[in-house]
Amino acid sequence: xxxxxxxxxxxxxxxxxxxxxxxxxxxxxxxxxxxxxxxxxxxxxxxxxxxxxxxxxxxxxxxxxxxxxxxxxxxxxxxxxxxxxxxxxxxxxxxxxxxxxxxxxxxxxxxxxxxxxxxxxxxxxxxxxxxxxxxxxxxxxxxxxxxxxxxxxxxxxxxxxxxxxxxxxxxxxxxxxxxxxxxxxxxxxxxxxxxx
Amino acid sequence: xxxxxxxxxxxxxxxxxxxxxxxxxxxxxxxxxxxxxxxxxxxxxxxxxxxxxxxxxxxxxxxxxxxxxxxxxxxxxxxxxxxxxxxxxxxxxxxxxxxxxxxxxxxxxxxxxxxxxxxxxxxxxxxxxxxxxxxxxxxxxxxxxxxxxxxxxxxxxxxxxxxxxxxxxxxxxxxxxxxxxxxxxxxxxxxxxxxxxxxxxxxxxxxxxxxxxxxxxxxxxxxxxxxxxxxxxxxxxxxxxxxxxxxxxxx
Numbered sequence: 375x376x377x378x379x380x381x382x383x384x385x386x387x388x389x390x391x392x393x394x395x396x397x398x399x400x401x402x403x404x405x406x407x408x409x410x411x412x413x414x415x416x417x418x419x420x421x422x423x424x425x426x427x428x429x430x431x432x433x434x435x436x437x438x439x440x441x442x443x444x445x446x447x448x449x450x451x452x453x454x455x456x457x458x459x460x461x462x463x464x465x466x467x468x469x470x471x472x473x474x475x476x477x478x479x480x481x482x483x484x485x486x487x488x489x490x491x492x493x494x495x496x497x498x499x500x501x502x503x504x505x506x507x508x509x510x511x512x513x514x515x516x517x518x519x520x521x522x523x524x525x526x527x528x529x530x531x532x533x534x535x536x537x538x539x540x541x542x543x544x545x546x547x548x549x550x551x552x553x554x555x556x557x558x559x560x561x562x563x564x565x566x567x568x569x570x
Numbered sequence: 571x572x573x574x575x576x577x578x579x580x581x582x583x584x585x586x587x588x589x590x591x592x593x594x595x596x597x598x599x600x601x602x603x604x605x606x607x608x609x610x611x612x613x614x615x616x617x618x619x620x621x622x623x624x625x626x627x628x629x630x631x632x633x634x635x636x637x638x639x640x641x642x643x644x645x646x647x648x649x650x651x652x653x654x655x656x657x658x659x660x661x662x663x664x665x666x667x668x669x670x671x672x673x674x675x676x677x678x679x680x681x682x683x684x685x686x687x688x689x690x691x692x693x694x695x696x697x698x699x700x701x702x703x704x705x706x707x708x709x710x711x712x713x714x715x716x717x718x719x720x721x722x723x724x725x726x727x728x729x730x731x732x733x734x735x736x737x738x739x740x741x742x743x744x745x746x747x748x749x750x751x752x753x754x755x756x757x758x759x760x761x762x763x764x765x766x767x768x769x770x771x772x773x774x775x776x777x778x779x780x781x782x783x784x785x786x787x788x789x790x791x792x793x794x795x796x797x798x799x800x801x802x803x804x805x806x807x808x809x810x811x812x813x814x815x816x817x818x819x820x821x
Contacts, residue, residue: 388666392641422691486572487767487790489693489736493573493615493820512573512820514646516668516693533572555646555668557610 377401377568378413380440380453383430386421386554390450393554397565407439415568416443419554420452424476424519425464427456441469446570447546454541454548455519463519471546474524474538484534489518494531496539496551502528503547504540505566511559513539513551521550573820574784574812575615575791576805577769578798580605582651583623585631587799603638609798610645612805615820617643618671618739618793621651633665640666648696656685663690671739673698674712677719677726680733687734696769697735699727701756702743708756715743723756724763731766738764739793741771749775749797757787769793777803777811784817 377394379387379401387403394401394417401417402409410416418440420427431437440447440457449457456468461476468476479488493512498504513531520537523530529540531550541548547567553560581588586600606617619639621632629652636649649662650671659670676683676697686695700715701708701723708723727738740760742753752773760768767790770783774794783789797803809819 386663386668388664389640389668392666393644395641396644421693481765487765489766490572491693491737491767492575492790494571516646518692552646555644557644561644 375399375415375568376413377415377417378410379403379417379419380410380436381405382434382436383422383427386419389552390417390419390554393561393564394568397561397568399568405434405436407435410436410439411443414445415570416440416445416447418447418449418453418457420450420454420456421516422452423463424452424455424461424468425466427452428464428466428468431456437469441471444545446567448567449546449548450554451517451550451552454521454538454550457541457546457548458521461519472521472524472526472541472543472548474521474526476519476521478519479534486534489516490520490533491516493556494533494551496529496531497536498529500528500542502540502542503566503570504529504563508559508562513549513553513556513559513563515551517550571818573615573818574789575769576613576780576809576819577616577618577791577793578609578614578805579618579620579771579793579795581620581622581795582632582635583621584628585635588622602635603642606639606643606647609805610643613809613821614645614805615791616645617647619647619649620671621649623652633661636662636665636667650696650698654679655682656689659686659690659694663694669694669696669736671696671698673700676730677710677712677721680729683730683733683735687736692734692736692766695735696737696739697727697730698739698741699723699730700741700743703756711743724759727760728763731764735766737767737769737790739769739771742773745773746771747796748773751775751779752783752787752789752792754782754787757783757789761788767791774803777808780808780812781815781817784812
């Protein structure tokens with residue numbers, strides 16, 4: 375099993391690498407298109423800002439590489455958002471894999487705080503890559519922007535409004551939460567992706 | 571629903587946990603990694619590691635420790651102590667920390683908050699504030715509570731938020747170590763003033779103090795050290811207690 379973690383300017387690569395190692399998998403962290411294309415599974419992690427991340431991906435040709443991948447790809451947090459059509463964060467066009475635009479949480483809609491930070495529950499809306507036993511379990515979130523519910527949504531979380539906790543379309547998978555920081559539950563989700 | 575967070579805090583000197591730790595049948599209490607893992611297994615929602623080492627050698631040891639925590643612990647953790655510049659933050663994040671906490675350095679040089687937030691995002695930057703009540707005002711202190719800055723708590727907390735802090739970690743020096751409950755009035759004022767999450771610290775002594783800090787104090791998270799280290803309040807039992815009293819916690 376070859377796992378590639380995409381190296382770019384908005385990744386918490388080391389945390390993802392550590393989580394995989396705890397599951398017994400070694401991954402390579404790389405921005406080399408050949409290494410990424412040859413991997414059995416690709417993880418596109420992220421902690422950062424959308425505009426500067428997209429600029430970096432374009433400057434390094436990684437945008438086209440990611441879109442062309444045929445093996446299972448998992449986007450995490452900003453990775454998920456960058457796989458959408460457009461983001462309100464920096465008003466930037468993204469990869470367009472998921473046919474939906476990323477919005478900012480509207481603070482005027484509630485007295486809830488932004489960023490949405492901490493542990494919240496997932497509701498599985500489709501039987502997909504997240505094991506059904508994890509319906510209603512807590513996962514860890516840190517974000518101010520969200521992906522609205524759309525046809526690729528396979529799980530939702532309710533914060534200010536119900537939004538996409540996880541997406542799946544063709545070989546592309548994504549989570550808004552951080553499975554690598556979500557304890558045992560997160561590790562089970564990473565494992566189910568790796569074992570697809 | 572977003573869960574209220576319980577956060578144990580570990581003070582580290584030269585790579586070892588310093589505050590007395592006393593667990594029955596737990597031999598590795600001095601090892602911050604083993605202790606963090608134990609807390610994580612017990613249901614802690616996050617961990618905070620504070621480096622209280624002064625020496626340069628000790629700081630290198632702390633970076634190694636951060637790396638080992640990232641390798642072994644599967645929940646988020648914040649690190650603080652001795653961070654004076656953006657480069658310090660980069661080293662800690664590269665070693666696997668999820669967030670960093672700054673205190674005196676931010677009050678001395680508030681631009682540090684802007685710098686960290688711009689480079690790494692607001693969510694990374696926890697601003698810790700130590701304050702005590704003087705007359706009718708909460709006044710901010712630096713250097714481990716030894717030096718008054720004259721700055722007012724609410725005003726400084728608001729400025730920190732505007733500059734890009736992602737969370738405020740407020741310690742009441744009047745309540746710290748006394749174990750009679752958190753500074754709930756001040757915490758509720760912070761909650762009402764700020765749009766970012768507030769972590770309460772200082773004063774935890776019993777189960778109901780946590781209930782009070784989440785209801786009266788409106789805190790998003792509660793941090794404590796000694797009551798967890800001495801197993802006076804096991805984290806899993808605390809969370810079951812809070813759940814029974816209708817506080818949303820991750821079980």
